[in-house]
Amino acid sequence: MTRLVLIDGSSYLYRAFHALPPLSNAAGEPTGALFGVVNMLRAHLKEQPEHIAFVVDAPGKTFRDEMYPEYKATRAPMPDDLRAQVEPMMEIVQALGIPILRVPGVEADDVIGTLAVQAADAGMDVTISTGDKDFAQLVRADDGAGSVVLVNTMSGSRMDSDEAVAAKFGVRADQIVDLLALMGDTVDNVAGVAKCGPKTAAKWLGEHGTLDGVIAAAPGIKGKIGDNLREALDRLPLNRELVTIRTDVALDGGPETLALRERDADTLRALFTRYAMNQALRELDGGAAAPAPTARAGKPARGAAFVTAPQPETTLDPALSAPGEYEMVLEQAQLDAWVARLRAADEFAFDTETDSLDAMRANLVGMSFCVEAGTACYIPLAHDYPGVPAQLDRAAVLAALAPLFADPARKKLGQHGKYDLHVLRRHGVEVAGYADDTMLESFVLDSGRSRHDMDSQAARLLGYATMKYEDVAGKGSKKILFSQVALDDATRYAAEDADVTMRLHRLQAPKLAAEPGLESVYRDIEMPLVPVLARVEANGVMVDAEELRRQSADLSRRMLAAQQRATELAGRTFNLDSPKQLQALLFDELKLPAVLKTPKGQPSTNEEALEAIADQHELPRVILDYRALAKLRSTYTDKLPEMINPDTGRVHTSYHQAGAATGRLASSDPNLQNIPIRSDDGRRIRKAFVAPPGRKLLACDYSQIELRIMAHLSEDAGLLSAFASGADIHRATAAEVFGRKLDEVTTNERRAAKAINFGLMYGMSAFGLARNLGISRGEAQDYIALYFSRYPGVRDFMERTRNEARERGYVETVFGRRLYLEYIGKGTQGQRAGAERAAINAPMQGTAADIIKRAMVAVDACLAPHADRAKMILQVHDELVFEADEGFIDTLLAEASRLMCAAAELRVPLVVDSGVGANWDEAH
Known part of the structure; x- marks a missing residue:
């Protein structure tokens, strides 16, 4: 049967622009949207359709604007980077031989609708390639005559029948217009019934059949939603006209005129070269093209949006760039077959789908697996929307999979798999043999990148635009739980996660193997730490909610006192939390100097700016004190009690291995790394972290670890x-710098030496040291010169490190972790200076991170036989905190200190300070 492909060009251009990173060619021209659209076109052309058209909106107003002047009035103008890609896109489409249609007075949707109906009536099979839900109103099943099918190559979804439409929207294709009229469309500025989402609209149409039926039943619909419906009755008929796709547009030619023409190879070659479309260029010149989609169960395989990134980091194996084939597992025989495949595989990728981002409370909704790139499955377990097909019993599925997960010889692979380990543990499944994590592979290979999530990796390494969560679950007020996502969409989304994870691993594992130092960091430090962090997070820490409430009350009283004092000093009331009011008061009325400016050129009122003028007037100091109190209250004393897990009675932070380029762990929800320890109020918060009855807390903290690493690296x-x-290293430094005996060093001299010791590690200049110590810049420069004269090895190490960084472009830790320095030896003066500071500091901070990670793995193994007597509960900077039975504390202290000191062999000894107490403050 003759086939017609109608491409919604406007929709794909916007979707590709927002789905892909801001790519550009060598000339700096934006290319991200081009890659998405061109790849989609290539996918369609490989299927060799007899007829095809690329349909875009014509400039100017349409009949809908005449019907409703506010139509699309809220749409933002097209971004400049996107506008720059429109003309190149049209040139490529034309050179590919695809007819382009732009009809004035109507939208592209109406042109597509008209052609689709004409073609289907003539017996053709029509594929509408779009991401726009409105086209669901045109779906027509294949009943032996012509059909209309929607295919979204960005997400891989396919809609080819009333059943498929109902699975997605809860209504038939002929009810879609009425559904849209009730819901409205914020993008097009069509106001629907307030608070009426897809579920409510589908429910009404299920009960009353049509929009007219709903309107007639409106007087009897109760509650606030009924009131909202009655308020919207007057505009609903207009809504229906606005969202109806016209199928009677007068066109110059019909579907039969849209034959695919011969491509213009010379023009394509020039365009593909200009925009760095390397894979498309190779295909054009006879290179190996990506395999065409294969068919399954009598239907075309769902496509995927693979896009070739400019100047790819590596030549892709065709197996990593071919479209995937995904299976929904609903029958026992399918599950048995996949269990057999997993049992026979050397390794498999897996992913979980849940109803929450909180790993400690998330319920398992489904699981996906992949054994080879391009082949994956999704096992839905707890989808619960109306009409959902029967799913396998969750307990039975987990029982079948548990032996595979528990087998340490069977390698498991994930992307940020720590989350999945938590979810499976909550459901009674322990995981051994977690061997690889693509997030950590990416992080170790290039820790300086800001993003190591799967979507970013896929775009960068595979040229692949992954399906986004919002594509299947919506966003904002219309966002649904994953358990309510249609199984068809859920399968494509979830199975893709496991598939892309496997592809990324196949690509990145050889890169690590080619760098023995990096592979050692990955294999010996990062991967063993994953289950350790999962246990620490699951252990959690007890907090005394009553103690925190008392602290909140005290902070509130002192904040009020600070507000009152600020009012007295200002001579009038003002909002201490308003930067605009502070600017007017401090700089316009009090005439204090504006030391720092905001990016917009306004006087800054941030902490640094206020500190700079705090010696000139009392008010800036009062404001700083107020802010410090407010931050402690909002971040900790008010928030921590709300974060107590009702199931465990504990607070569970989340640790991030890929959070800092140097390898330092970060934490969130709550962030325990940022609790202030220099102030009495900050330290007091630690009193609320407590041990349960019969237990104590033990805190073990590396002493001056970065200075020890400096001594090791510099060999001074x-x-x-x-x-x-x-x-005492600071006293010893003061004695050297100031030429005194140790017992003659004054407090101020030790303080200055400490500032120098730490300041030089962080690249502090003479200006910074002068400000820190409250001395002149000349004095500070003399201190630094004295320091280097007494410790020449440090000076030589710094100079050597800068030179090596310029030559190699990166620095390394003692254990081989790398930090790439983009601006070392180039960029602005500020960028170069920042890169040089990082070159000095990163080896020390990164080595310290490596050491405590190694220590955590060792201590965790030591604690394994004593899990009922002691557990690790916190890691903060260079400190580990444990909770243990009172009778086990001495044993734990000895073993933890021994293992922490043995975590690295340096030229100087590692020293661990420790303390025991009923709460963290006492133990610290």
Whole structure:
């Protein structure tokens, strides 16, 4: 049967623009949207349709604007980067031989609708390639005559029958217009019934059949939603006209005129070269093209949006760039077959789908698996929308899979798999043999990148635009739980996760293998840490909610006092939380100097700006005190009690291995790394972290670890001697710099030496040291010169490190972790200076991170036989915190200290300070 493909060009251009990163060619021209659209076109052309058209909106107003002047009035103008890609897109489409249609006075939707109906009436099979839900009103099943099918190559979804439409929207194709009229469309500025989402609209249409039926029944619909419906009755008929796709547009030619023409190879070659479309160029010149989609169960395989990134980092194996084939597992025989495949595989990728981002409370909705790139499955377990097909019993499925997960010899692979380990543990499944994690592979290969999520990796490494969560679950007020996502969409989304994870691993594993130092960091430090962090997070920490409430009350009283004092100093009331009011008061009325400016050129009122003028007037200091109190209350004393897990009675933070380029762990929900320890109020918060009855907390903290690493790396004889003797390093430094005996060093001299010791590690300049110590810049420069004269090895190490960084483009930790420095030796003066500071600091901070990670793995293994007596509950900077039975504390202290000291062999000894108490403050 003759086939016609109608491409919604406007929809895909926008979707590709927002789905892909901001790519550009060598000339700096934006290309992201081009890659998405061109790839979609290539996918359609590989299927060799007899007839095809690329339909876009014509400029100017349409009949809908005349009907409703506010139509699309709220739409933002097209972004400049997107507008720049429209003309190149049209040139490529034309050179591919695809007819382009732009009809004035109507939208592209109406042109597509008219052609689709004409073609289907003539017995043709029509494929509408779009991401626009409105086209669901045109779906027509294949009943032996012509059909109309919707295919979204961005998400891979396919809609070819009333059943498929109902699975997605809860109504038949002929009810879609009425559904849209009730819901409205915020994008097109069509106001529906307030608070009426797809579920309510589908429910009304299920009960009353049509929009007219709903309107007639409106007087009897109760509640606020009934009131909202009655308020909207007057506009619903207009809504129906606005959302109805016209199928009677007068066109110059019919579907039979839209034959695919011969392509213009020379023009395509020039365009593909200009925009760095390397894969498309190779195909054009006879290179190996990606395999065409294969068919399954009598239907075309769902496509996927693979896009070739400019100047790819590696040549892709065709197996990594071919469209995937995904299976929905609903029958026992299918499950048995997949269990057999998993049992026979050397490794498999897996992913979980849940109803919450909180791993400690998430319920399992489904699971996906992949054993080879391009082949994956989704096992739905708890989807619960009306009409959902029967699913396999969750407990039975987990029982069948549990032996595979528990087998340490069977390698498991994930993307940020720590979350999935938590979910499975909550459902009674323990995971052993978690061998690879693509997030950590990406992080170790290039820790300086800001994003290591699957979507970003797929776009960067595979040229693949993944299906987004909002594509299947919506966003904002219309967002639904994954358990309510239609199984067809859920399968494509979830199975893709496991598939892309496997593809990324296949690509990144050889890169790690080619770099023994990096592979060691990955294999020996990062991967063993994953289950350890999962246990620490699951252990959680007890907090005393009553103690926090008392602290909140005290902070509130002191905040009020600060507000009153600020009012007295200002001579009038003002909002301490308003930067605009502070600007007017401090700089316009009090005439204080504006030391720092905002990006918009306004006087800054941030902490640094207020600190700079706090010695000139009392008010800035009062404001700073107020802010410090407010931050402690809002971030900790008010929030922590709300974060107590009702199932465990504990607070469970989340640790992020890929959070900092140097390898330092970060934490969130709550962020325990940022609890202030220099103020009494900050330290007091630690009193609320408590041990349960019969137990104590043990805190073990590395002493001056980064200075010890500096001594190791610089091999400076003076530093090595000071640490070897066990001397107070800051007092020893002061004695060297100021030429005194140790017992003659004054408090101020030790403070200055401490500032120098730490300041040099972080690249502090003479100006910064002067401000820190409250001395002149000349004095500060003299201090630094004295320091380097006494510790020449440190000066030589710094110079050597800068030179090596310029030559190699990166620096390394003692264990081989790398930090790439983009601006070392180039960029602006500020960028170069920042890169040089990072070159000095990163090896020390990164080595410290590696050491405590190694220590955590060792201590966790030591605790395994004593899990009922002790557990690790926190990691904060260079400190580990444990909870243990009172009778086990001494044993734990000895073993934890021994293992932490043995976590690295440096030229100076590692030293661990420890303390025990009923709460964290006492133990610290």
